[in-house]
Amino acid sequence: MTNRRVTRRPPALVLLLGAVGLALFVVPLAGLLWRTPWSDLPTLVTSSMVTDALGISIVASVSATVFSALVGVPLAWLLARVEFPGRRLVRGLVLLPLVLPPVVGGAALLFALGRRGTLGEPLYQQTGLVLPFSIWGVILATTFVAMPFLVITVEGALRNLDERYESAAASLGAGRWAVLRRVTLPMIGPSVMAGLVLTWARSFGEFGATITFAGNLPGRTQTLPLAVFVALESDRAVAVAISLLMVVVSLAVLIALRERWWKVL
């Protein structure tokens, strides 16, 4: 076949529609930059409200990502490799948080794991542990919303993996655990990393499930998105400063990891 990748003018309609699509992302960002009080920025982003919220956001999003890796990767493996009745239904359930409004997720968590919840009440009576209004509640709510990104990415990678490598390793005497650890995981490594990055990014921006399940208290459960929401009604300059901080942190992480892991998506 001849090389058809000659630089040619793209069709005008595609160019136009693509530009509209891009504008949808760029215009709000430009609006944010336009409103940024640049001279006050250093004072604003170092205020205790912002640093507290940043700390909680980092702890919660990293914990949610680690927890997702711990249980999400095995879940993806089961979904990709084990035939069982109702697998399609289970897959649908796992992906539900992707399409569910986060507030609904938060309310569902409250009904199940709140102090008066179906599971939460016995938990509280046995151990005195209350999940809502605590950092554990924030981690749980963000994990609920973000983990599907990891499961869907890893499961896709496992399904596309040529199983002959695993068979070959097994025929050479490797046990099931060794195959998983030495062959499967290294081969899907880039996908796992990409899934983890997406999961972290979604956790970092989580709002609806968090405020519904974990409430909003500065220094305990108030993450950056919650702080923006509160500040919008009291001090808009702070809200703009936090928004900018979130854009910068998220972009830095996504760009830094792009070169290594991102392209598999």
Added chain:
Amino acid sequence: MAGCGGQGDEELLVSAAASLAGAFAEIEVAFEKAQPDVDVVLNFGGSSALREQILGGAPVGVFASANTSNMNAVATAGQTVGEPRVFAFNSLEIAVPAGNPGRVDGLDDFSDDGLLLGLCAEAVPCGELAREALSNAGVTAAVDTNEPDVRALLAKIEAGELDAGITYVTDVAAAGGTIQGIAIPDEVNVTAEYSIAVLAGAANQQTANAFIDMVLSDEGQAILSEYGFSSQ
């Protein structure tokens, strides 16, 4: 889409404080009966959030705020037409889940770390007033959450996730059996002053004025008092 007021071809958007939800829904019905051509659309939220929507250019016809400071901010921005009018008063009450599992009996309990306690966020009138009442009572509150508006706070109390919160008297009355009220003594209690104004963004100033007249009329005031608001 036809609204609840029949084939209304004219729409009046009313942004009202979340605490007015019950009373204004009834006033809407009365108004649409009197003006069948108008379809009133109610937008409830924390007064501060509504203020931001209006300042951001939302095409709102009437603004009913639970305090004067949010109304003043809108007026200062030149968004109101004519003087805002005070139309109702409300006071605060401690709200606890039915049965009062936390055995709360007064504002003093708000300093108890062992209880799960909620307030409205400080920017929202119910949060600002609650903090004023707590400071009048000399109580440093050990709050567990600052909810975005009074409805969100009530939902968590109703679910039993919070042991107590400070809401309006009218909210406790409207919640029926799911929430119990504990009175706050007059010496420390504070009064919320509700004000209403026509906005510059009103599609039809006359209709907007007519809605305000309905709120201030005997019929409107009777509905408000039914929901526990007082007229002074």
